[in-house]
Amino acid sequence: MSLHTGQANMRKASKDLAVRWGEVRSVWRDDIAKKFEDQYIHSLLRELRVAQEAMAHMGSVITQIRQDCE
Numbered sequence: 798m799s800l801h802t803g804q805a806n807m808r809k810a811s812k813d814l815a816v817r818w819g820e821v822r823s824v825w826r827d828d829i830a831k832k833f834e835d836q837y838i839h840s841l842l843r844e845l846r847v848a849q850e851a852m853a854h855m856g857s858v859i860t861q862i863r864q865d866c867e
Contacts, residue, residue: 800859804852811845814838 798806818838822830 800852800856804849804856807845807849807852811842811849814845815842 818834822834
């Protein structure tokens, strides 16, 4: 799998998670849902954003290395 494919897959998974969680959250409205969201969903989405940024940086580094080696 290429870096770009991995990035695309991660973006799609993040979007899918947010959409699905929105669907669940529309019917699960108690304090436990809020705690679950704060403890797991927000943390997971934040970590996915960090990973996406790291992958974008790796892509830039790889591009620069390729250019330097030409």
